[in-house]
Amino acid sequence: MTIFRAAAPALAGGGLYALTELLWRGRTHWSMAALGGICFWLLGGLDELAPSAPLAVQAMLGGALVTVLEALTGLIVNRGYAVWDYRAVPGNLNGQICLPFFTAWVALAAVAVPLDDALRLLLFREPWPGFPVF
Numbered sequence: 001m002t003i004f005r006a007a008a009p010a011l012a013g014g015g016l017y018a019l020t021e022l023l024w025r026g027r028t029h030w031s032m033a034a035l036g037g038i039c040f041w042l043l044g045g046l047d048e049l050a051p052s053a054p055l056a057v058q059a060m061l062g063g064a065l066v067t068v069l070e071a072l073t074g075l076i077v078n079r080g081y082a083v084w085d086y087r088a089v090p091g092n093l094n095g096q097i098c099l100p101f102f103t104a105w106v107a108l109a110a111v112a113v114p115l116d117d118a119l120r121l122l123l124f125r126e127p128w129p130g131f132p133v134f
Helices: 003-025 030-044 055-077 099-124
Strands: none
Touching: 003 030, 003 099, 030 055, 030 099, 055 099
């Protein structure tokens, strides 16, 4: 596997997530681009890990994965709540993660998994996995 083949999904995911955050809330942080890239890369691996899993299952697993990584990242870079602050959001845990954003990560994962497959198809001619939706 070439470095580009491994790095392309992470770079694309990090850039797309940073852009999404800029459009959604008008600002972002370098750590969010890094975390977005790592998450996108890992989400893309879900259909290699469980190739017959429906997209709905991959999205739920992806939402859980992103939430765990968000919590870990929060412990490192968000100690003073300068990057994000969920303390006023219902269902939050120490202001670092919350139920509404877990739901958002599930929805984002449902888009990211096939987007990663499309990126791999276009860039590397990898076959489309053809997983069921439900």
